[in-house]
Amino acid sequence: MSAPRKKGRVYGVGLGPGDPELMSVKADRLLRAAKHVAFFRKAGRAGRARKIVDGMLRPDAVEFAMEYPVTTEIPLSDPRYNEVLSGFYAEVTAHLCKLTAGGEDVVVLCEGDPFFYGSFMHLYERLKDRCEVQVVPAITGMSAAWTATGTPITWGDDVLSVVMGTLDEDTLRDAMARADALVVMKIGRNLTKVRRALQAAGKAERAVLVQYAAMEGQSVCALSDHGGETLPYFSIIVVHGQGRRP
Incomplete structure (x- = not known):
């Protein structure tokens, strides 16, 4: 009887303020080894986090661009803003959980520090009770x-x-x-x-x-x-x- 397949893990990896040389050794190691890499971006943009790691990812890395459905199109005070973003985070969370359930690790790129006013925090709160998550801190902007x-x-x-x-x-x-x-x-x-x-x-x-x-x-x-x-x-x-x- 074969052993049960080990579940994967989500890594919230802080990239620091923008200079790749200011990343931690751990962040660099995880990035270069990652098979699955996820990152936030505006629709139609490359994404600042993705630009920071240009040339660092392995050639066969599978990239998952998490495109915000809104940024400034709806005022923060409008109830639709949280409603639309909540749906977005729920969809992204489901995708990441599916990958980890299949035994895959996923590195989520985070500008600055993942726990300092970053989008990853909203993912973390949704992921932490559903799969294993590890946060890699970084220099803040x-x-x-x-x-x-x-x-x-x-x-x-x-x-x-x-x-x-x-x-x-x-x-x-x-x-x-x-x-x-x-x-x-x-x-x-x-x-x-x-x-x-x-x-x-x-x-x-x-x-x-x-x-x-x-x-x-x-x-x-x-x-x-x-x-x-x-x-x-x-x-x-x-x-x-x-x-x-x-």
Whole structure:
């Protein structure tokens, strides 16, 4: 009697902020050995995560592009947004579970760290009770951003806060005012609101804008020197702490 077939595993592999040389050794090893590789992307796009690993996958790797059904077409406040995305994650989860039930391992590519504001988190919550999942952590985009500024982000007892530009202006202002050091993400079309909140919190003069940290086209400048009203997705604003030093 033959032994029962061993089930496969899903690996949520953090790729880091964009430079392949900043991946962990474990991430590199799993990627190069993977037979099945899944990654998120917008419809019609190659996908940023997939671009990061160009030339690293084995020639016979089976790729599974998980294409978002919506991105900004429906407002976040519209109930249809969560409904459509929930259906999408359910379909993807079913496909990955089918592969693991057949004994196949699957590497899911994750920009940055899988557990830090990434799409993989939504898969993980659906997968963890249905199949074996292992998460491979990575350097976050915000870490690459403050490193690109050439200045430490925190000193001594500084309190670091990470806030989203999608928050309402009052919440943004209050969070910014309480923090010693600050990272602002998900800015995009919220830049004007973020500027006002930084000004009200007394941090606008110290705000530094980093675009495409650790990627091709990286740029760093004082936020006050940027005249636009919007920013690309891979943009982060950093305010360095000024805490205790020996």
